[in-house]
Amino acid sequence: MAPSTSDVITVTDLEKRFGQFVAVDKISFSVRRGEIFGFLGSNGSGKSTTIRMLCGILSPTSGGGSVAGHDIQTEPEAIKASIGYMSQKFSLYEDLTPFENLRFYLGVYCVPEALWDDRIRWVIGMTRLEEARNRLTRELPPGLRQRLALGCALLHKPEILFLDEPTSGVDPVTRQAFWEFIVKLAEEGMTIFVTTHYMDDALHCNRIVMINAGRIVASGTPAEIVHNACPGKADADLDDAFVKIMTG
Secondary structure, three states: OOOOOOEEEEEEEEEEEEOOEEEEEEEEEEEEOOOEEEEEOOOOOOHHHHHHHHOOOOOOOEEEEEEOOEEOOOOHHHHHHHEEEEOOOOOOOOOOOHHHHHHHHHHHOOOOHHHHHHHHHHHHHHOOOHHHOOOOHHHOOHHHHHHHHHHHHHOOOOOEEEEEOOOOOOOHHHHHHHHHHHHHHHHOOOEEEEEEOOHHHHOOOOEEEEEEOOEEEEEEOHHHHHHHHOOOOOOOOHHHHHHHHHHO
């Protein structure tokens, strides 16, 4: 499914300061419904601060925007109910089983109890966690833990899924399987917003914005960014473009 032309995320002059430090410096962009949107930058560039503002976790210093039709300044709780969020740091309960974690997060997301059995079956089947559903989460290998974290973020069937460095620390085979799943979700109409510094991840995105020192430094499709950053270099790839853009 091709992304629609309607925007489900809009950001205008968004800024976040911590004292005198400017973490996000008046950035503007939009995300279309049904697309995989990549937000790229090196560590400390402002990626996670931006995603936390968009998810209603952190209040902007100035500027504004909307997520799923809700204002990021005034409606953070409505945003949280409309999105799924998978954080960079694994944050599920390791002394619970996957089944117990899913039951817990169904309550957190206020999913009607009559739907719990169907949602658990849906997530466990979709993430292929059948054989691990009753093992302690701390005993699961990284790939299964990643699938469980993603499944918990999808329990309430959100309109937008935010993924903050989702493949950090997993092997290439697990990363590829993860992206096959994400592409399928987008094809079914879900909007995916992903922050990453892995160029292999970025190649799965319909469009990309690159951020450096809190400012947007490039935007476009992966091919457009490579072409604009490395003109005349036929063998250039996104890694080359990223280094060129980030180092000036």
